[in-house]
Amino acid sequence: MGSEKKPEKFVVSIGPQHPALKEPGHFEFGVEGEIVTSATARLGFVHRGMEKGTESRTWVQNLYLMERVCGICSHVHAMAYAQGVEKLAHVEVPPRARAIRELIAELERIHSHLLWLGVAAHEGGFDTLFMLSWRDRETVMDLLESITGNRVNYSANVLGGVKIDIDEAKISAIHKGMDFLEERTRHYMKVVTEDETFLGRTRNIGSMSLDLALRLGAVGPTARASGVTYDVRVDSPYAAYADFPIKVVTDTAGDLEARFVVRIKELYESFRVIRELIDHMPASELTTRIPRRMPEGEVVSRVEAPRGELFYYLKSNGSDMPERIKVRTPSLCNWGSVLSTAVGHKLADMPMILAGIDPCFSCNDRMVLVNQDNNLSTWSWEDLRQYGIEYYK
Amino acid sequence: MTSPIEGVMDKVKTWARVNSPWAIHFNSGSCNGCDIEILATLTPRYDxxxxxxxxxGSPRHADVLICTGPVTLQARDRLVRIYEQMPEPKFVVAVGSCGISGGVFQGCYGVVGDIGDVIPVNVYVPGCPPRPEAIIYGVVQLLKSLQS
Structure with a gap:
């Protein structure tokens, strides 16, 4: 400041409307020449107040609200919520319903990872891969539509089970789809690990060490690409993951290439477990009865969304509406890794690094307080209100 | 009263406008579902x-604003600003149930209302989310209305 001689610094501000990502987010990158020296994100444009909104809706209505926390991973949100409510009501879901939940969740993972593969390639200027992977993604979208009736927001869950069933015709369609996608995915694996031009954009870019990943609390494929062996599907199996387990896919490189490789290998795992599921689908009812009023209590429900660990906290006061629902979504946990790995890279790499965590704004736009001095404190409604007034002054 | 030259120019302009509408996409608080379907319309199957x-990418180059989601408190000013940055004549397509009525998010404290509450809308495409075919149909309806 003042007369001090400092190297010229320029701040590139991007967003909230920008061509790279399809959702609003505002970023400021401090640059010296081409090199990024600081990065900040301003989130919150999609904050709708859903957690508070759940408190004025019944348990059943909330299922449809929670499904729309995020349109890309709608099934896992509904599943996490339904599992929590079932735990609250002490209801056991029939095995076939659990298997169908896992089936839809894995199909959704395929759609989400292929979507990400395309978007990330697009950010890298590789539009051919974008178009190809989205073309192939339509295969899994067709399967999801034929099973559930909708391409997005499948609404497969009900409290106490699922509302859809699969039959022989659908099973053979899924087999065919999986065979086609597996072949295509092998091709994509070859592209992202062998294409020289693409490797120039991904190898050693945005590297995150294991220590850093643990310190920043990264989750999902982003963390697994840095060697964190953690997957809710394995560590705390839900739905039918205990009977139809998956293998955790990890990598040690921690760069963008590793994130591509981990996600593509996860696709192989999904293909394998889906085939196993439809070949050994347990026979049972699809739903169990569930009360409209939930007994008093609080539960935690965790599932592995395509982007990482998704956490639901539900609290009931014995009425037909929840008292509190808290959602912790994976995208928000991964922002720290973007902002810290961005420093030192070229500005042109920013879209790729941003896309590397597969960000999803609609689920992460919430207020966050970063507790830097480890003091446990409780914020009352008055404190929050005052903070809001100060913030927007 | 328009002169014959102006009449011809208008015809040429409409012809050009209908045959190459440039669109800009803004998410004012949607759940992403409509956004991925809009993106799907650009990919090989729907194309x-x-x-x-x-x-x-830029509102200054766009004729059509494709907007998704209910309008949140945070996004309202940005939506209005983007709309105002677009050159005349401009058209708005609201995609999805939330854009029509606020949808499932009605009554949440962060939601101002639907898109029609904030900026004038020409075409509404219903659905949660609408299929890519429906979005294309909506845009085609807009283009048809320009022709007549």
Missing amino acids: VERFGIKLQ
């Missing part, structure tokens, strides 16, 4: 570029 429709 709206064959109609001359191109997704543009």
